[in-house]
Amino acid sequence: MAEYTVESTLDARGLNCPMPVVRTSQEIKKMSVGGVLELLATDPGSVADMIAWCKSTGNELLDRKTEDGVFRFYIRRVN
Amino acid sequence: MLTRFLEITRDRINRPLQYYQDICVRCGACMDACHFYAASRNPAHIPAQRMMLVRKALQGERSWLNWYRDADRADGRQVSEIQQAMWECTGCRRCATFCPFDLDTALLVSVGRYALMNEGTGLEAETGHGMILEIGNAEISKGEIIEDLKEFYIEQVKLLEKRVQDEFAPDLQIPVDKKGAEILYVPLVGEHATVPAAKIFHAAGADWTMSLFTATNHSFFVGDMARAKQAARLILDEALRLGVKAIVYPECGHATRTLLSFFENWFGEEIAGIERMNLEPLVASYLEQGKINVRAGAVDTPITYHDPCNLGRNGGFFEEPRSLIRAVASEFRELEPNRALNWCCGGGGGLIAVPEMKETRMQAGNEKAEQIRRTGAKWVVTACENCKTQLGDLNEHYGLGVEIKGVTDLVADALIL
Numbered sequence: 136m137a138e139y140t141v142e143s144t145l146d147a148r149g150l151n152c153p154m155p156v157v158r159t160s161q162e163i164k165k166m167s168v169g170g171v172l173e174l175l176a177t178d179p180g181s182v183a184d185m186i187a188w189c190k191s192t193g194n195e196l197l198d199r200k201t202e203d204g205v206f207r208f209y210i211r212r213v214n
Numbered sequence: 215m216l217t218r219f220l221e222i223t224r225d226r227i228n229r230p231l232q233y234y235q236d237i238c239v240r241c242g243a244c245m246d247a248c249h250f251y252a253a254s255r256n257p258a259h260i261p262a263q264r265m266m267l268v269r270k271a272l273q274g275e276r277s278w279l280n281w282y283r284d285a286d287r288a289d290g291r292q293v294s295e296i297q298q299a300m301w302e303c304t305g306c307r308r309c310a311t312f313c314p315f316d317l318d319t320a321l322l323v324s325v326g327r328y329a330l331m332n333e334g335t336g337l338e339a340e341t342g343h344g345m346i347l348e349i350g351n352a353e354i355s356k357g358e359i360i361e362d363l364k365e366f367y368i369e370q371v372k373l374l375e376k377r378v379q380d381e382f383a384p385d386l387q388i389p390v391d392k393k394g395a396e397i398l399y400v401p402l403v404g405e406h407a408t409v410p411a412a413k414i415f416h417a418a419g420a421d422w423t424m425s426l427f428t429a430t431n432h433s434f435f436v437g438d439m440a441r442a443k444q445a446a447r448l449i450l451d452e453a454l455r456l457g458v459k460a461i462v463y464p465e466c467g468h469a470t471r472t473l474l475s476f477f478e479n480w481f482g483e484e485i486a487g488i489e490r491m492n493l494e495p496l497v498a499s500y501l502e503q504g505k506i507n508v509r510a511g512a513v514d515t516p517i518t519y520h521d522p523c524n525l526g527r528n529g530g531f532f533e534e535p536r537s538l539i540r541a542v543a544s545e546f547r548e549l550e551p552n553r554a555l556n557w558c559c560g561g562g563g564g565l566i567a568v569p570e571m572k573e574t575r576m577q578a579g580n581e582k583a584e585q586i587r588r589t590g591a592k593w594v595v596t597a598c599e600n601c602k603t604q605l606g607d608l609n610e611h612y613g614l615g616v617e618i619k620g621v622t623d624l625v626a627d628a629l630i631l
Contacts, residue, residue: 149404149406150404151404151406151599151602151603151606152402152403152404152407152428152430152466152599153349153403153430153432153566153567154603155403155404156348156349156352156403157345157349157567157569160345160348161569177405178374178403178404178405178408179367179370179371179373179374179408180401180402180403180404180405180407180408180428181403181404182363182366182367182370183356183359183360183363183367183426183427183428184352184356184403184428186359186363187352187353187355187356187358187359188348188349188352188355190352190355190358190359191348191351191352191354191355192348192351192352199366201370201373204373204377206370
């Protein structure tokens with residue numbers, strides 16, 4: 136895993152659709168360009184959604200990992 | 215101002231929409247049918263006025279009879295009114311139910327939204343509605359990344375499957391990408407849209423597989439039918455690749471509407487051999503045919519049911535959810551009014567996804583909150599994701615002291631294996 140500092144963490148567990156994407160989008164817009172957002176989710180659907188969102192908005196998915204059933208995404212704000 | 219808006223609107227006004235505008239006599243029957251107008255008393259929220267604003271803008275552009283027709287030039291005030299008329303609407307179509315001519319304002323709102331999105335002056339960003347477009351684009355992008363992600367996705371589903379096995383049934387499976395399955399179940403983001411369905415399919419002995427995609431289609435909310443079709447195409451291609459007999463959509467109103475009302479028109483012969491259905495009527499049929507059994511009276515908490523507009527008024531599924539609720543709950547209380555006359559919760563039309571709309575949503579949901587309070591119910595059950603979120607927000611905002619649940623949550627919790 137590459138070295139980076141997390142600027143903000145968002146817990147998207149238990150949110151109704153489409154709130155994981157909405158909250159991520161809102162949170163990342165508050166961050167500085169180049170900042171890294173850590174996102175927590177527990178459902179597999181979020182995996183595909185978040186990666187697709189990164190692709191369509193041009194933000195960069197740096198890493199993803201699973202710990203005790205919790206998925207963690209690390210997204211760098213690009214613009 | 216509004217040059218592109220007018221071009222697109224003019225281009226997309228088809229014969230029914232032209233008739234709607236010509237036929238409307240502004241009798242006012244729609245006024246008090248609209249939850250937005252009832253709450254705000256803002257004339258831009260009157261359904262007839264929503265149509266009139268667009269009509270005036272179009273006339274203002276091209277007719278020398280402007281003075282006679284009271285047409286408006288597209289000035290700043292008019293832009294603001296049109297934005298309110300198009301965005302502060304959930305497309306619930308309650309107005310059309312009360313209209314003596316069945317005029318469908320929601321159809322014009324759909325066109326108007328698409329035109330505003332394409333105005334090119336950032337109007338959608340001004341009101342926060344760019345978020346809907348952003349989610350719609352991500353839904354389409356999913357098609358490009360899914361192959362690389364498939365293995366990882368299936369691994370994650372296996373983790374979820376293990377958890378459900380431990381708490382429910384050791385032999386339960388959540389199949390993904392299973393060729394030849396009868397049913398392709400397309401979930402929503404969130405395990406709450408997967409777990410109850412998995413339990414019910416397991417109990418019914420259904421031959422099913424879960425989709426790699428989700429059912430939501432946010433492009434539909436902004437009237438962008440080309441993109442809505444692109445997102446829907448991902449589901450169709452998956453269904454064809456797996457050779458399923460049926461596509462089943464979850465507790466999601468607008469997605470169900472796309473499946474039942476638009477797929478045939480979009481895909482014609484390609485979709486002809488594949489049955490399309492919503493989860494509620496399918497589960498109701500399982501119960502009716504004895505494929506699943508539930509503990510009668512498993513719930514003794516007073517319950518009420520909110521008819522989602524797209525499932526009820528726009529889909530015709532009124533009795534199926536009620537039959538499921540009555541099978542497990544001993545005290546069911548109807549909201550008044552209900553079924554086709556049901557009052558919209560105020561969260562449809564994609565507005566849930568627009569943080570800037572929260573205050574407006576709460577205002578528009580005032581009447582719904584009062585109706586819930588009058589039932590004295592402790593659980594509010596519904597069958598649409600947007601309704602669940604909005605009802606949850608209303609619960610908090612108005613201090614209703616209720617719990618919000620899905621119909622299939624109730625059924626899954628009462629299953630007898």
